[in-house]
Amino acid sequence: MSSCSDFWVVAAPSPNFDNVxxxxxxxxxxxxxxYWRILDLLEDGNREEEIVQVLIRHTGAKTRSIVTEIVGSVVENQRLITRPSKTPGRLSLAFKKPHQPKKISDYRASRIEARRELxxxxxxxxxxxxxxxxxxxxxxxxxxxxEEFKDMKMTADERWRTTSAIEHQMKQVLQKHHDIEAEVKFAKRLTLIHKASLA
Structure with a gap:
C-alpha cells in the first residue's frame, strides 16, 4: 500500500522533481x-467524504475543492468501470478529458501507444x-x-526434522503467494487504467 507521502501533487501545481x-x-x-492509494481507501470501504478528509490532512484545507473533484471523479470512474457495460466488449468510461483541442495525428499516436500499453x-x-x-x-x-508423512513409520526425530522441513517450505510458498498477490493486484489496476483511457 502506498504511503501518505504519495499524496504530494494531488492538488498541486508543485514541480514533479522525481518524475513520478x-x-x-x-x-x-x-x-x-x-491514485492507487485513493483506490485502496475506496476498496477498504471508505466513503467519498472520508477519502477527501484523509487527503486533505496531507495536502491542506485550501486544496479541498480540487481534492474533492479528484476523489469524486475517481469514485465515479471506478463505479462505471465495474458496472456491466451496455456495449459488448467496451469499457463503460474513460477518465474525463480536458476540453483542449488536439491534433488528429497526436490523438491517433496516443491511442496506438495506449493500446500497446494495455x-x-x-x-x-x-x-x-x-x-x-x-x-x-x-x-x-x-x-x-x-499428510502422507503422518502415516509413515519413522522415529520421533525423523518425524520432527521432516515436518520442520515441510513447514519451512510452506512458509516460503506462502511468502511467494503473498508477493504474487500484490503483483496480480498491481497488474489488474494497471489494466483498468489503460482500458479506461481507451474507452
Whole structure:
C-alpha cells in the first residue's frame, strides 16, 4: 500500500522533481501512487467524504475543492468501470478529458501507444495469474505430502526434522503467494487504467 507521502501533487501545481508517473483525472495530473492509494481507501470501504478528509490532512484545507473533484471523479470512474457495460466488449468510461483541442495525428499516436500499453498490462496480468496458479499447486502438493508423512513409520526425530522441513517450505510458498498477490493486484489496476483511457 502506498504511503501518505504519495499524496504530494494531488492538488498541486508543485514541480514533479522525481518524475513520478501521473494520470489525468478530471483536469488534474495525479501521481499514480496517489491514485492507487485513493483506490485502496475506496476498496477498504471508505466513503467519498472520508477519502477527501484523509487527503486533505496531507495536502491542506485550501486544496479541498480540487481534492474533492479528484476523489469524486475517481469514485465515479471506478463505479462505471465495474458496472456491466451496455456495449459488448467496451469499457463503460474513460477518465474525463480536458476540453483542449488536439491534433488528429497526436490523438491517433496516443491511442496506438495506449493500446500497446494495455496489451503489455494484460500480458503482465496473465503471467501473474499463471504464477499464482503454480504457487497454489505447489502449496497443495506440500500439504498432501505433510499428510502422507503422518502415516509413515519413522522415529520421533525423523518425524520432527521432516515436518520442520515441510513447514519451512510452506512458509516460503506462502511468502511467494503473498508477493504474487500484490503483483496480480498491481497488474489488474494497471489494466483498468489503460482500458479506461481507451474507452
Amino acid at each position: 508517473p501521473t494520470i489525468q483525472v478530471a483536469t488534474h495530473e495525479v501521481p499514480l501512487p496517489a 496489451q503489455e498490462a494484460e500480458e503482465k496480468l496473465e503471467n501473474a495469474k499463471q504464477k499464482e496458479k503454480r504457487i497454489l499447486n505447489e502449496a497443495l502438493i506440500l500439504a498432501q505430502r505433510k
